[in-house]
Every structure is written in structure tokens, then in C-alpha cells.
Amino acid sequence: MNVLTHYETPLLQSPFHARTAAANKMHSWGNWGGYASVLTYEDLAMEHAAIRNTASVYDLCPMVKYRITGPDAAAYLNRLTVRNAAKLSVGSVHYTVWCDDAGKLEDDGTLFRLGAHDYRLCCQERHLPWLLDSAFGFDVAVREETEEVAALSLQGPTSAAALSAAGFDVTALKPFRMADFPFGRGRLMISRTGFTGDLGYELWTTPDLALNLWDHIFAAGELLGIRPIGSDALNLARLETGFVITNYDFTPAQQAVREDRARSPFEMGLDWLIDWDKGQFTGRQALLAEKAKGSKWAFVGVEIDGNISAEGAVLYHDRKTEAGVVTGACWSPTLKKSIALAQVERRFLAKGNLWAEIYALRELHYAKLMQRVRVVDRPFFAPDRRRATPPGRF
Amino acid sequence: MTAWDILVIGAGHNGLVAACYLAKAGLKVCVVEKNDWIGGAAVSRELYPGFTYSNCSYVNSLFRPEIMRDLDLPKHGLQILPYEGGALMTEDGGYLGMFRDHDANRREIARHSKRDAEAYDRYARDVLRHCRFIRPMLMRTPPDPASFRPRDLAELAWLGKQMFGLSELAMMDMIRFWTMSIADYLDEYFENPAVKAYQAVGSIIGTALGPMSPGTAYVLLHHAMGDVDGNVGAWGYSRGGMGGVTKALTASLRAAGGEVITGAGVDRVLVKNGRSHGVVLANGDEVIARRVVSNMDVRRTFLKHVEETELPPEFVKRVKGFKTRGSSGKLNIALDGVPNFPALPKGAPNIKGDLHFTGTIEKMERAYDDWKSGHFSADPFQDCMIPTMIDPTMTPPGKHFMSCFVQYAPPKIEGRDWTDADRDAFRDACLNQIEAYAPGFKNLVLHVEVRTPRELEAEVGLTEGNIFQGELTFDQLLFNRPVPGYAQYRTPIRDLYLCGSSTHPGGGVMGAPGRNAAAEILRDMKLPAKDLSDAYPVL
Ligand SMILES: Cc1cc2nc3c(=O)[nH]c(=O)nc-3n(C[C@H](O)[C@H](O)[C@H](O)COP(=O)(O)OP(=O)(O)OC[C@H]3O[C@@H](n4cnc5c(N)ncnc54)[C@H](O)[C@@H]3O)c2cc1C
Numbered sequence: 048m049n050v051l052t053h054y055e056t057p058l059l060q061s062p063f064h065a066r067t068a069a070a071n072k073m074h075s076w077g078n079w080g081g082y083a084s085v086l087t088y089e090d091l092a093m094e095h096a097a098i099r100n101t102a103s104v105y106d107l108c109p110m111v112k113y114r115i116t117g118p119d120a121a122a123y124l125n126r127l128t129v130r131n132a133a134k135l136s137v138g139s140v141h142y143t144v145w146c147d148d149a150g151k152l153e154d155d156g157t158l159f160r161l162g163a164h165d166y167r168l169c170c171q172e173r174h175l176p177w178l179l180d181s182a183f184g185f186d187v188a189v190r191e192e193t194e195e196v197a198a199l200s201l202q203g204p205t206s207a208a209a210l211s212a213a214g215f216d217v218t219a220l221k222p223f224r225m226a227d228f229p230f231g232r233g234r235l236m237i238s239r240t241g242f243t244g245d246l247g248y249e250l251w252t253t254p255d256l257a258l259n260l261w262d263h264i265f266a267a268g269e270l271l272g273i274r275p276i277g278s279d280a281l282n283l284a285r286l287e288t289g290f291v292i293t294n295y296d297f298t299p300a301q302q303a304v305r306e307d308r309a310r311s312p313f314e315m316g317l318d319w320l321i322d323w324d325k326g327q328f329t330g331r332q333a334l335l336a337e338k339a340k341g342s343k344w345a346f347v348g349v350e351i352d353g354n355i356s357a358e359g360a361v362l363y364h365d366r367k368t369e370a371g372v373v374t375g376a377c378w379s380p381t382l383k384k385s386i387a388l389a390q391v392e393r394r395f396l397a398k399g400n401l402w403a404e405i406y407a408l409r410e411l412h413y414a415k416l417m418q419r420v421r422v423v424d425r426p427f428f429a430p431d432r433r434r435a436t437p438p439g440r441f
Numbered sequence: 442m443t444a445w446d447i448l449v450i451g452a453g454h455n456g457l458v459a460a461c462y463l464a465k466a467g468l469k470v471c472v473v474e475k476n477d478w479i480g481g482a483a484v485s486r487e488l489y490p491g492f493t494y495s496n497c498s499y500v501n502s503l504f505r506p507e508i509m510r511d512l513d514l515p516k517h518g519l520q521i522l523p524y525e526g527g528a529l530m531t532e533d534g535g536y537l538g539m540f541r542d543h544d545a546n547r548r549e550i551a552r553h554s555k556r557d558a559e560a561y562d563r564y565a566r567d568v569l570r571h572c573r574f575i576r577p578m579l580m581r582t583p584p585d586p587a588s589f590r591p592r593d594l595a596e597l598a599w600l601g602k603q604m605f606g607l608s609e610l611a612m613m614d615m616i617r618f619w620t621m622s623i624a625d626y627l628d629e630y631f632e633n634p635a636v637k638a639y640q641a642v643g644s645i646i647g648t649a650l651g652p653m654s655p656g657t658a659y660v661l662l663h664h665a666m667g668d669v670d671g672n673v674g675a676w677g678y679s680r681g682g683m684g685g686v687t688k689a690l691t692a693s694l695r696a697a698g699g700e701v702i703t704g705a706g707v708d709r710v711l712v713k714n715g716r717s718h719g720v721v722l723a724n725g726d727e728v729i730a731r732r733v734v735s736n737m738d739v740r741r742t743f744l745k746h747v748e749e750t751e752l753p754p755e756f757v758k759r760v761k762g763f764k765t766r767g768s769s770g771k772l773n774i775a776l777d778g779v780p781n782f783p784a785l786p787k788g789a790p791n792i793k794g795d796l797h798f799t800g801t802i803e804k805m806e807r808a809y810d811d812w813k814s815g816h817f818s819a820d821p822f823q824d825c826m827i828p829t830m831i832d833p834t835m836t837p838p839g840k841h842f843m844s845c846f847v848q849y850a851p852p853k854i855e856g857r858d859w860t861d862a863d864r865d866a867f868r869d870a871c872l873n874q875i876e877a878y879a880p881g882f883k884n885l886v887l888h889v890e891v892r893t894p895r896e897l898e899a900e901v902g903l904t905e906g907n908i909f910q911g912e913l914t915f916d917q918l919l920f921n922r923p924v925p926g927y928a929q930y931r932t933p934i935r936d937l938y939l940c941g942s943s944t945h946p947g948g949g950v951m952g953a954p955g956r957n958a959a960a961e962i963l964r965d966m967k968l969p970a971k972d973l974s975d976a977y978p979v980l
Contacts, residue, residue: 053538053545054790081544149610173547175559176630191555302562304569306608 058083061108062197062257070275077278080171082109085277092380094280098243099381101272102205104264105281107198107249111173115166117187124158124166127181127329129312131322135160140223140240144317150333151300151309153177154293155317157240159225167192171293177301181329197257201264202247202284205271207438210237210248213267217248218437230263231256242281244288246432246439286377286386289348289425291315296346296374296388310390311337314344316425344371345393348425351385351403352418354378360403362389366417370395373403379427386427389420396422445471447962448720448730450707450746451902451941453481454504456736457690457701458955459940459962461512464699465972466963472699473720473728475706475902479691481736482901482908483950485684489775489888492842493835495683496773496890497901497908499826499844500524500795502667502676503951504686505580507974511956512693519689520680522831523669527794528785529639530878536784537635538791541675554633564630564640570611571618572666572673573979574603579666579946579953580976582961583920583928619915623657624802634801641802642795642824645848647908647948649768651809652802656914663913663947676795678828682835686950710735710742710937712751717937732936732962736955737902738910739923739943740765747934756933759924763943764917767894767906768812770850772871775887776841779827780879793830798823798878812849815856817867817893821874822848840887847871852894852905859895867893909948910941919945930958931965938962 059082061067067085075086084106088094097103115124124132130143137160144155156170178189201209210217215228217237225238233256241247252260265273285292293299300309311334312318321334351357356378362371371391379386387403395401401420406413432439447463449456452474464470478486482497501521509519526539526546537553540546551558584596604612618626623644627637643664644657651657669675679685691701706723710733719729735742743752743760785791799805799822808818824846829836836842847867854863868891876882894906903910911917920928923943930938940958942948956973963970 052786052789053540053542053548054788057540057542057545059544059548078544081547173559173562175556176563179556191559302566304566304573306570306611 061106062254063106063108063199063261065258066261067106067275075277079109079278080111084109085275087277087279088275091279091283094274094276095283095380097272097274097276098203098245098280098284100204101274102201102203102209102268103274103276103280104261105200105202105276107200108193108196110169110193110198111171112191112193112196113168113170113174113178114190114192115168115178115187116164116190117185118164119185119187120164120166123182123185123187124168125325125328126185127178128158129321129328129330129334130158131325132158132160132166133325137161137163138225140225140238142320144312144320146312146330146334147300148330148333149300149309150311150330150337151303152293152297152312152315152317153299153301155291159238172299172302174301195253197252197254197260199250199260199264200241200247201250202241202243202245204246204432204439204441205268205273206247208441209264209268209271209273212271213263220248221436222434231259235260242290243284244290244426244429244433245284246435282375283377283380286375286388287379287381287426287428289388289427291346291388292375297390310344310346311342313337313342314346314390316346342393345391345396347389347391347396347422348427349387349389349401349420350423351376351387351405351420353405353416354385355405355407355416355418356385357387357403357405357418360387360405362391362420363402363404363417364395364398365400366402368395370401381428384427443469445469445728445730447471447732447734448473448728449734449736449940450710450720450742451475451481451736452479452687452691452701452703453736453941454483454687454690454950454952455941455955455958456481456734457687457694458508458512458952459734459736459959460699461690461694461697462956462959462973463962464694464697465512466968466970468968470694470699471728471730472694472701473705473707473722474701474703475723476900477704479701479703480684480687482903483683483686485682485688488773488890491837492775492840492888493682493684494773494842494890495679495828495844496892497771497897498683498950499828499846500676501679501683501686501950502664502669502674503949504667505952505956505976506668507580507976508952508956511972511974512690514686514689514693517689517692517696519685521669521677522680523672523675523677524831525790525793527796528789528791529635529797529800530782530784531635531800534784536791537639538785538789539639539794550633550636553635554631557631557633557636560630567614568662568665569673571615571662574607574615575662575666576979577603577976578919579951580956582930582957583922583945585926585929586920587926618662619659620655621658622653622655623661624653624806626658626661627802634803638799638801638805639797641805642797645805645809645822646824646846647769648912648914649764649766649812649849649907650914651806653806659915659918660913663949667949667951678832680832680834682828683950707746710747710934712748712934712937715751716935732938734938734940734958734962736941738765738904738907738941739763739939740904741902742939743932747937751934753933756924756927763923764912764914765904765907765910766912767852767897767903767908768849769906769908770817770847770867770894771892772845772847772868773890773892774843774845775836775889776827776843776885777887778839778885779830779841780843780875780882780885782879784878792827794826796823796825796827798874809849812851815851815854817850817854817863817870818848819870821871823871823874825875845871845875850893850906852898859893864891864893864895867891910943911948913947918947922947930961
């Protein structure tokens with residue numbers, strides 16, 4: 048019972064650690080959900096370029112995973128999440144969110160239907176008590192399986208070619224579909240999913256096969272420009288496509304100490320996920336009321352004048368009245384623009400005339416800028432190759 | 442003989458805080474203390490050569506950082522050291538560790554229950570919400586709801602605003618939380634007995650209630666609302682022992698021109714025409730002062746040192762009814778080396794924090810059952826610390842000081858006074874329990890100071906040995922502390938004030954009662970409160 052020594056390894060190591068550590072030339076580690084996770088292996092610009100130019104590999108293991116099985120699995124997930132999990136066909140994946148009773152977001156995630164009565168839910172935060180409590184009255188089993196799965200994200204224009212070279216033919220695989228392959232003494236599941244908005248796949252296997260998988264994929268991708276990427280490069284790519292991250296772009300309700308910080312799907316621009324016709328789901332009453340009454344906040348993608356990233360900037364209406372806050376921002380290397388995601392009070396959104404106050408630190412002095420902000424459609428960047436089936440050669 | 446502006450009875454930390462603020466305001470201040478040492482329940486004495494103890498209080502979190510800063514305490518030697526978590530040992534030889542790192546803590550809890558590991562987010566959110574609600578109240582004088590003075594109305598309105606700033610659901614949760622038992626509260630979040638027992642620790646300390654008694658959830662909050670450098674809920678050691686707090690306060694007081702006289706117990710507060718003008722010391726000396734401030738608890742002050750005929754009977758009745766039931770004892774142990782707890786992995790940092798040997802809430806409640814029947818607990822609950830694992834100043838290198846806070850110990854044994862034999866039996870019950878989890882422990886013991894409610898009352902003056910100068914139950918808080926109508930540090934006797942833990946916001950080494958009392962005295966004297974900071978805003 049006394050074998051666990053967290054104090055010696057306060058950060059868990061993923062099944063790929065032997066490889067990620069060897070490749071982490073800058074020794075740049077961050078804490079992602081209690082795992083040692085690489086921020087930048089070697090060079091941020093090169094890693095971002097790999098996502099948009101060749102093939103990039105990202106260690107996904109720290110993502111929290113739950114397995115939901117049983118005859119009522121679909122009904123249960125319909126009750127838990129806002130989207131219709133029963134409509135998700137076996138072998139498909141969808142993006143979804145779930146709320147508390149007050150209709151405030153707890154997390155977002157991807158739901159994989161592995162079988163008629165077998166789903167996997169991948170997300171950022173931890174929810175076991177909520178998932179178990181929500182199961183009252185349903186014939187389902189909910190299990191936390193984060194440490195039982197080893198997963199890599201393979202993203203970029205040459206990712207399909209790399210998989211073919213590795214012996215996994217994914218040419219027919221459409222976005223949000225999965226395929227299953229024998230691998231070593233076990234199996235490899237490949238889903239056409241990702242967090243980059245580009246052509247890409249996620250590879251799922253068991254921890255015992257992790258290092259073989261890494262080696263196999265890197266060997267196959269050698270001539271296709273494959274390289275490992277850290278969270279910093281991934282963050283640039285997800286901003287370019289406009290994806291949100293729980294606790295970056297909104298504070299989940301179960302952690303919001305300040306009650307007014309929680310946000311609803313409407314307020315995060317995620318109400319399109321809601322299936323109002325599927326019957327009761329957690330938060331439905333509150334969300335219906337909000338739909339009728341209107342929401343306080345909105346979540347938008349914006350372009351900002353100038354070339355300085357607006358990380359953490361306060362947004363103003365008419366340069367004077369505080370109207371919101373930037374939750375994520377970057378200079379987009381792909382778009383050659385300063386882009387950002389922001390929470391904005393709706394009443395100011397309608398009026399336009401938005402500005403960002405940016406403090407640019409230059410050799411120990413701040414250049415204080417007030418830059419014009421324009422609300423634009425997301426995704427900011429959506430190349431056709433992300434959807435093309437079969438995927439283009441490169 | 443000099444006439445003082447202010448005479449403070451008792452050099453506990455609250456008396457010293459009040460004295461410091463008043464001296465800084467330019468008043469001539471004298472503190473008289475019955476003991477030959479200062480500190481009250483925040484005291485460090487060397488009872489075994491080379492070993493400094495924290496004789497009563499032993500950890501710090503509550504002491505208001507605003508006061509540390511106003512009174513320049515770090516400059517006068519106060520240093521607070523954070524510590525690294527702790528461990529609860531279970532009967533089956535296992536343990537549940539506590540870690541400062543969120544994920545290490547989650548993994549540790551997951552060893553006991555995967556569900557509970559992930560329940561922590563919601564639990565922490567809810568407890569923090571309650572902390573945010575209570576923290577702004579600590580450094581404010583409670584309103585008198587029965588008075589219609591503009592100031593009380595404004596303060597009531599402020600309180601109302603705090604309350605109505607909450608959502609309906611949060612308000613209902615708040616009311617439930619303030620009245621329910623910690624056992625019921627924890628059942629709403631956790632399933633594992635050890636996890637629950639660990640969380641319940643803060644809810645019974647210093648309280649003559651069991652974890653299943655209503656009202657104990659609030660006591661948890663009282664132990665969670667402090668911080669170390671903004672880290673809410675964290676606890677730390679005062680370098681050199683808890684006496685470091687009162688030593689720094691005394692230095693600050695002297696720097697401001699105030700005086701402390703030890704070995705000068707007060708016999709009687711002088712009262713003439715409903716007004717106090719000084720005290721008579723035990724040696725018969727009279728000390729004259731324009732205002733008298735008592736750091737003693739409310740019962741000791743009014744039932745022992747003020748003529749009852751000077752007081753309104755209703756007030757006396759209420760003071761007599763103020764609950765000061767003692768529930769705790771303490772062992773201060775000089776050790777020849779580090780005790781070995783086989784349950785803890787070698788090298789684990791947990792030994793640097795709080796150690797407990799009570800694996801379930803049920804076991805805590807059984808310990809409380811003994812108290813109810815007039816005995817100390819045969820199998821007690823202990824909150825043990827070895828501050829010398831971190832602090833190099835308290836013992837010679839390689840030797841250690843261990844502080845063991847023990848529950849439960851009643852003020853009387855089956856209605857009669859404690860005897861020395863009772864005290865020795867109490868000591869043995871505690872040492873035997875530690876020995877069971879750390880074989881060979883007793884061989885390391887060089888000296889033990891044992892304090893039952895009898896010693897706490899005799900030495901510190903805590904009536905019935907209640908460590909908080911009065912229980913922290915909802916009926917004795919806010920505008921009802923110590924008694925309705927007298928929650929604003931004033932008393933039925935003009936120019937006689939209270940500043941000890943019997944007053945709002947209560948016990949613990951917090952300093953807020955002393956600071957708030959000083960604010961009221963300055964108000965009465967029409968002096969500006971320029972050196973008193975308001976509470977840091979809760980953002
Ligand atoms: C065993 C124990 C452990 C504790 N552990 C902790 C802890 O770890 N952390 C924490 O925050 N709190 C703890 N507490 C509570 C905390 O120590 C007290 O609530 C706090 O110190 C009380 O301070 P005070 O200034 O209000 O009163 P006191 O410290 O009680 O001061 C009153 C002073 O008045 C003096 N006095 C009494 N009668 C007379 C007289 N007739 N004439 C002159 N002087 C007189 C006394 O000697 C004493 O110095 C503990 C208390 C005890 C007893």
C-alpha cells in the first residue's frame with residue numbers, strides 16, 4: 048500500500064515519456080492535468096510549421112478519458128450532454144459539452160462511439176462524481192480510463208501519407224470517423240479527429256504498445272517531415288482554428304468560486320450543439336429560460352489591428368467602457384494576422400466599436416496600445432484539406 | 442504613580458495587538474500580565490534545556506496579514522514558514538497523505554477512492570466560497586441589529602449586501618453550511634472514510650462537539666479561512682515557535698512606546714459610578730488608567746474580576762451562559778530523534794506536516810462520546826506536528842519538538858476536578874496511541890509537558906480550558922459574540938472593553954479581535970484610526 052511516492056514524481060509520466068523526454072531538447076516541461084507534458088521540444092516556429100506543412104506528433108495521454116458502457120449508455124449520454132449521443136453512429140466521433148443544472152458549462156470534449164453500448168468521453172477536467180451521480184437510474188457503468196490508453200495526435204498535410212507508409216490505410220476515412228487496425232500484439236484505433244483544424248488523425252492504443260507506436264510512426268514519417276510538437280505549437284494551431292479550451296477560455300462551473308464566472312453554451316457560442324428535441328438533459332430548463340431571456344455574454348473570434356499579440360487584453364467599447372476580455376491570442380503565423388478569442392458582453396457586441404488595450408513590453412518599457420478589434424467568423428483558418436476524402440497527397 | 446491612557450489586562454496576542462495599535466495612535470499604553478512570561482496561548486517557553494516549545498497554539502494561518510504589516514511584525518522578528526502537507530494513518534497500517542500539489546494530492550486520494558479524488562474540485566470550490574463570504578467580516582465590528590444608530594444600520598445593510606450578492610442556491614447552501622454537522626457535509630462530497638476523516642480535522646479542533654454534531658461545519662471554515670501568503674486554507678509555522686508572534690508584537694509595542702509588565706496579575710477592575718478607571722493588582726498595587734481593556738475571556742473578566750453588583754443582571758446571566766466548555770488538551774514532547782512511522786514511505790515529506798491516527802469520522806465521534814460521559818478519550822483524536830522538521834531554531838540539530846493537540850479532554854472528570862493521576866493517565870493514552878503507530882517512540886521521549894483543561898485554565902486563564910475563549914458555534918458568533926448587545930467590544934461598564942478571543946470574530950491566533958477593539962476605542966476617544974488598515978479586498 049505504501050509504494051506510491053508522489054513526492055518523488057509529482058508529475059506523472061505518459062507511456063511515451065521515454066521518447067518525449069529524449070526529444071525534449073529544451074527540457075521545457077509543463078504540468079497538464081498532473082502529467083509532465085512538453086511545452087516546446089526544440090523550436091516553436093518549426094513545430095507550428097510542421098502542423099501546417101508536414102506532419103506533427105503530439106502526446107495526448109494527459110487528456111482525461113472516461114469509458115461509458117451498458118445498455119443505457121446512449122440514453123445516459125443524452126441526459127448528460129447537450130448533443131444527441133443516440134444519433135452518433137458506431138465508429139463515429141462528435142464534439143460535445145455538458146452543463147450543470149443551472150445550464151453552466153462543466154467541460155467540453157469528444158465523444159467516441161466504440162460500440163452500440165460503448166462510448167469513450169475525452170475531456171480536459173475531471174468529473175467522475177458528476178458522471179456517476181448522473182448515472183442514477185441508468186443501466187450504465189462509468190469508468191475513468193485515462194491511464195489505460197496511450198494516444199498520439201498526428202496532424203498536418205502529410206499525416207495521411209505517413210499513416211499509409213506505416214501500413215494503415217486511412218484514405219477512405221472521413222472526418223469524425225474511426226478505423227481499427229491490428230498493431231503488434233494488440234490493436235490501434237485511428238480516428239480522423241484533432242485540435243488543429245488541419246488534416247489529422249488521433250491514434251489510440253494501449254500503454255504497452257506506446258513506444259512501438261511512436262517508433263513506427265516516426266520511421267514511417269521520416270521522409271514526410273514528421274516531428275514532435277509541444278503544447279505551445281498546438282495552442283497556436285487551435286487558436287488559428289478557433290477551438291476553445293476549458294479553463295483557458297471559460298471557467299468550468301464546478302470550479303468557479305465566483306458564481307458569476309460560469310458560462311452557458313450560449314455564452315460560449317456552443318449552443319449549436321444543443322439538441323432541444325431529444326428530451327430532458329441536464330441544464331435544459333435553465334438553457335430554455337436563457338434562450339427566451341437572452342444571455343449576458345458572448346464568445347467571439349476577433350482580428351486585432353497591428354502585429355502585437357493581445358494575450359490577456361481588456362476589451363473596451365468606444366475605447367472607454369470595459370466590454371470583455373481576451374481569453375487566448377496570438378500572432379497567427381499562418382494567417383499573418385493578430386487573432387484572438389474573447390468573452391464580450393453582448394450589449395457591447397451589438398454596438399461594435401471595440402478596442403483592445405495591449406501592453407507591449409519592449410526592453411523593460413511598455414508601449415501601451417489601443418487597437419481596433421473586429422469580430423470575425425471562426426474558424427479563422429480552415430483549409431479544404433482538413434475535410435477532403437480521400438485526403439490530397441500533401 | 443503614572444496614570445496610563447490605556448491599561449490592557451493580559452499579554453495574549455490580542456491584548457498586545459490592541460496595545461500596539463493604541464500606542465501607535467500616541468496613547469500611553471501599559472499591558473499587565475499575570476504570568477512571568479508573555480503570550481497567553483501564543484507562547485514559547487523552554488521547559489527542557491535547549492528545546493523551545495509551542496506550549497499552546499502551534500500553527501498559524503489565521504493571523505491577519507494586514508496586522509502583520511500595520512505593526513511591522515516581520516521587522517520585529519516574525520517569520521511564518523509554510524509546511525508541506527501531512528498524513529492520516531489508518532488502523533490497517535496504511536495512510537492518506539496530503540500534498541501541496543493539486544495533482545499529487547489527487548493521485549493520493551485516488552489510491553483510496555477514484556471518485557473522491559475527482560470530487561475535490563467541487564468541494565474546494567464550495568469551501569472557498571464560504572471563505573470568501575466570511576473573510577471580509579473578520580476585520581469589522583459586527584452591527585448591533587437592535588440598535589438603530591446609522592452606523593449599525595449601514596453595517597447591517599453591508600451584511601445584507603454580502604448575503605444578497607449570492608445566488609439563491611448559494612444562499613441556501615450557506616445557511617445549511619453554517620448549521621450542519623461536518624459528517625453530513627462531507628457525505629455530500631466524499632465516500633472514503635479516511636478522506637472524510639482528514640477533512641473533518643479542522644471541524645472539531647477546540648470544540649466540545651463531535652463531527653456528527655450540528656454546527657461543526659462552521660468550525661471547519663474557521664480553520665480554513667486563513668492563509669499563508671494568500672494561499673487560502675494553508676497553514677504554517679511561526680519560526681521559533683508560536684511565541685514568535687507575541688515576541689514580535691511585544692517588540693513592536695515597545696518600539697511604539699508601550700510597556701509590558703509581567704508577573705502582575707489583576708485582582709480587580711476598579712469601577713466607580715459605572716465607569717472603570719484602573720485595576721488593583723494581586724499584590725495590592727493600584728494602576729490607574731483612563732481606559733481598561735481586558736484580554737481575558739468574558740467569563741473570567743466579569744465573573745472573577747468585576748464586582749457583580751456593578752453589572753446588569755441580564756448581562757451577568759448571559760455571561761454565565763456563554764459556552765466555554767473545554768474539550769482539548771496538549772502534549773509538548775522533547776524527542777531525542779525523529780520518530781519512525783512505518784506507514785509512511787521513507788523520505789515522504791508528509792512527516793513535516795500534521796499527523797493523525799484517527800482513520801474514520803466514527804472513531805472521532807467515539808472519542809467525543811468519552812467527553813460526554815465526563816472522561817478524556819481513551820482512544821483520542823490527535824493533531825500532531827513536528828515543527829523542527831522544518832524549523833532549525835527550536836531544538837539542537839537531530840533532536841525534535843513534537844506538539845500533540847488532543848481531543849477530547851473535559852473540564853472536569855465526572856464532575857470533579859482533574860487530579861495529577863488523571864493527567865498522567867491522559868498522557869499515557871496519548872503516548873500509547875503514538876507508540877502504536879511509531880514503535881519505539883516512547884524511547885525517544887526526553888520530556889513531556891502535559892496540559893489538560895485544568896492547566897490551560899490555571900496558566901493561560903482560559904475558563905474551563907476552552908482554547909478559543911468561548912465556543913465557535915453559530916449562537917456565539919458575529920453580533921452574538923460574546924453576548925447579544927455587547928458585540929462591539931464595549932461592556933456595561935464605561936471605559937472597560939474586551940479585546941480577547943471571546944469577542945468577534947473569535948479564537949485562534951488571528952489578532953482581529955484585538956485590532957477591532959482598538960478601532961472602537963479610538964472611535965470613542967475621537968482619535969483617527971490612521972494606522973489601521975482595512976481588510977485586504979477579496980477579489
Ligand atoms: C492548546 C491550544 C492550542 C491551540 N492551537 C492553536 C493553533 O494551532 N492555531 C491557532 O490559530 N490557534 C490555536 N489555539 C487558539 C489560540 O491560541 C487562542 O484562541 C488565542 O491565542 C487566544 O488569544 P487571546 O489573546 O485572545 O487570549 P489569551 O491568549 O487567552 O490571552 C489572555 C491573557 O490574559 C492573561 N491573564 C489572565 N488572567 C489575568 C489576570 N487576572 N491578570 C493579568 N493577566 C491575566 C493570560 O495569562 C493570557 O496571557 C490554541 C489554543 C490552545 C489553548
